[in-house]
Amino acid sequence: MARERGSATMADVAREAGVALGTVSRVVNGESVGDIYRGKVEAAIRKLGYQYNSSGRVLRTDRTDTVALMIPNTLNPFFGLLVHHINLALEKQNYKMMLCFTGNDRTREEEYIQMAQSNRVDGIIALTYNPDLVIPEDIPFVTIDRFFSASVPCVAADNFGGGVMAARKLKELGCTRIAFLGEANALTNEPSKRKDGFVSACVEMGMPFEILALEEPQSFSEYEHFLVSHVKNDKLAFDGLFIGTDSLAWQVIGLLRKMNIRVPEDVQVIGFDGIRIFGDQEYIVSTIVQPVREIAETCVDIVRSNPLSNRPSLVCLPVSYAYGGSTLDQPGKA
Amino acid sequence: MARERGSATMADVAREAGVALGTVSRVVNGESVGDIYRGKVEAAIRKLGYQYNSSGRVLRTDRTDTVALMIPNTLNPFFGLLVHHINLALEKQNYKMMLCFTGNDRTREEEYIQMAQSNRVDGIIALTYNPDLVIPEDIPFVTIDRFFSASVPCVAADNFGGGVMAARKLKELGCTRIAFLGEANALTNEPSKRKDGFVSACVEMGMPFEILALEEPQSFSEYEHFLVSHVKNDKLAFDGLFIGTDSLAWQVIGLLRKMNIRVPEDVQVIGFDGIRIFGDQEYIVSTIVQPVREIAETCVDIVRSNPLSNRPSLVCLPVSYAYGGSTLDQPGKA
DNA sequence: TTGTATGCGTTATCAG
DNA sequence: CTGATAACGCATACAA
Numbered sequence A, B: 001m002a003r004e005r006g007s008a009t010m011a012d013v014a015r016e017a018g019v020a021l022g023t024v025s026r027v028v029n030g031e032s033v034g035d036i037y038r039g040k041v042e043a044a045i046r047k048l049g050y051q052y053n054s055s056g057r058v059l060r061t062d063r064t065d066t067v068a069l070m071i072p073n074t075l076n077p078f079f080g081l082l083v084h085h086i087n088l089a090l091e092k093q094n095y096k097m098m099l100c101f102t103g104n105d106r107t108r109e110e111e112y113i114q115m116a117q118s119n120r121v122d123g124i125i126a127l128t129y130n131p132d133l134v135i136p137e138d139i140p141f142v143t144i145d146r147f148f149s150a151s152v153p154c155v156a157a158d159n160f161g162g163g164v165m166a167a168r169k170l171k172e173l174g175c176t177r178i179a180f181l182g183e184a185n186a187l188t189n190e191p192s193k194r195k196d197g198f199v200s201a202c203v204e205m206g207m208p209f210e211i212l213a214l215e216e217p218q219s220f221s222e223y224e225h226f227l228v229s230h231v232k233n234d235k236l237a238f239d240g241l242f243i244g245t246d247s248l249a250w251q252v253i254g255l256l257r258k259m260n261i262r263v264p265e266d267v268q269v270i271g272f273d274g275i276r277i278f279g280d281q282e283y284i285v286s287t288i289v290q291p292v293r294e295i296a297e298t299c300v301d302i303v304r305s306n307p308l309s310n311r312p313s314l315v316c317l318p319v320s321y322a323y324g325g326s327t328l329d330q331p332g333k334a
Numbered sequence C: 001t002t003g004t005a006t007g008c009g010t011t012a013t014c015a016g
Numbered sequence D: 001c002t003g004a005t006a007a008c009g010c011a012t013a014c015a016a
Helices: A010-017 A021-028 A035-048 A054-061 A077-092 A106-118 A159-172 A190-205 A221-229 A246-258 A292-304 B010-017 B021-028 B035-048 B054-061 B077-092 B106-118 B159-172 B190-205 B221-228 B246-258 B292-304
Strands: A066-071 A096-101 A123-126 A141-144 A154-157 A178-183 A209-214 A240-243 A268-273 A287-289 A314-317 A320-322 B066-071 B096-101 B123-126 B141-144 B154-157 B178-183 B209-214 B240-243 B268-273 B287-289 B314-317 B320-322
Touching: A010 A021, A010 A035, A021 A035, A054 B054, A066 A077, A066 A106, A077 A096, A077 A292, A077 B077, A077 B096, A096 A106, A096 B077, A106 A123, A123 A292, A141 A292, A154 A159, A154 A190, A154 A292, A159 A178, A159 A190, A159 A240, A159 A268, A159 A287, A159 A314, A159 A320, A178 A190, A178 A246, A190 A209, A209 A221, A221 A246, A240 A246, A246 A268, A292 A314, B010 B021, B010 B035, B021 B035, B066 B077, B066 B106, B077 B096, B077 B292, B096 B106, B106 B123, B123 B292, B141 B292, B154 B159, B154 B190, B154 B292, B159 B178, B159 B190, B159 B240, B159 B268, B159 B287, B159 B314, B159 B320, B178 B190, B178 B246, B190 B209, B209 B221, B221 B246, B240 B246, B246 B268, B292 B314
Parallel strands: A066 A096, A066 A123, A123 A141, A141 A154, A154 A314, A178 A209, A178 A240, A240 A268, A268 A287, B066 B096, B066 B123, B123 B141, B141 B154, B154 B314, B178 B209, B178 B240, B240 B268, B268 B287
Antiparallel strands: A096 B096, A287 A320, B287 B320
């Protein structure tokens, strides 16, 4: 029982205008058509209230002009940022976006990939932490922050460079005893390079450091235990912390304040991601900012590119530092 | 040039299995089919690697199992929350979501409505502040927080009740001189009832109050001017503020702190929306919390309902109060 | 229960 | 430049 909506078809328009169906199609698609014919067709379209129906074209051409974005959620503001910029980048190229929340659940990821295939989306952009996800071969696929193989392009911030930047910045801000706290996914995913860059820079600068890299996203209490155990005489053993994400950094700062350790006076903290409060106000903590817009646009460019052309297997985009209240530099940036 | 993906069709499967096309369709759709036939079909599907292609069904049935969500963006965490819960509610009903960012731009809203119609989505859920948007009649349409007419269902939090709740709460917390700050959209949109409820409760309680309701989303400086002009001898004329959104409340609190007015000791502040930091941690300010999940599920229920059935024209869902540090109650809630 | 045949709305090919 | 016509993949009414 089809709805009564725009029920006129190109055939109806053609009949009304006294032209052939193909001519209507050409007019609708802006191809070259004789002025007289075009006029007749346009009049008929108005008269009948014709509305284009893309389902015929999809069937015929197997192109939907739609890209699926698979992402855990939009509660986390970093994901919200990503969704935002990917949507804008897609829109700019006249693509529509099908949004798929995976909740980091493997089963749902697989179901969404199936769904995307059935729905003949033109490509998939995915942010997933599932190590053994099977990537479909028959559809352009781009991942964010997660390297699968050379045949699956991955776009990421320069996480390693960000780690280096954080270590140098802490030194520049006068820190002498610094540490990294964060998750250490055992896999070769990109974010784990934040720690690697940090370590590398510390070694190079000859600066002592400590690392707490937890394998699994455990409860916060492990971080708490680490920090508490590094307090002597009400003083923290560190005067600078680099923390894997802004979210964790925020929690750590809350804990430190409860422990009567002042931020940034006693210890300076740098996070990672670049989260602003309400999305557009101040940075929540001093942080290494991911170039989210560039990441989004790169993903869209790659997913649109011809699958047969040379696709890069890994694109790293430059990060930057931003002041967010948890360091001793001036808001006027560095 | 169609891609080579799952190029087998139901016809191919039928041929391989030695059955009729219709039988394959019935197997794929889980309709009753003789066991022998089902076995043959399933074997053929596996052998050929057949993948269902929904474009044929869409053309045939005019149903896409897709709902378009029109929303300004996902940078604002309240919108992120809404997108999240609407997506989950849609997924639960096996609907896919087409996400459309309007940026509050009238032209883009209109373009997206066109697009949604061409793409034959099964419904549209829209959060728009555009007063004179033309709502399509031929497609189920639900709005959030914006009442158009009795024929366009609107789902909203109980904004009026929230205003009442805020006023009463401030009184309960010991305030005696209170004020409302916020936008006052001239239109009959739902959020403007926050102020109305506040006023109503103040009058009823016999409590003096002031209102600063700006017509247009101007710069923050007008709010600043209002507050500065209500300071005498370093004391603010108010000891309680109800502010139209958490976002504005946050900005106001920042300003007050700069003015050396302590929150909550000197003045208690209640916002509206229910924004948590990082989406899942503490509330950013003490606030009237919108029942976002219920709003989302109601929208999906309505947009799915038969257009011919009686649809409610306005659904208001109950709000609640939550402590977020900017009031003098205990975290143990009220 | 299964087979057959038609049509959904469009694009694209090919002949005029 | 335009007209006629054949797919595209599937659901479904109808016949067997």
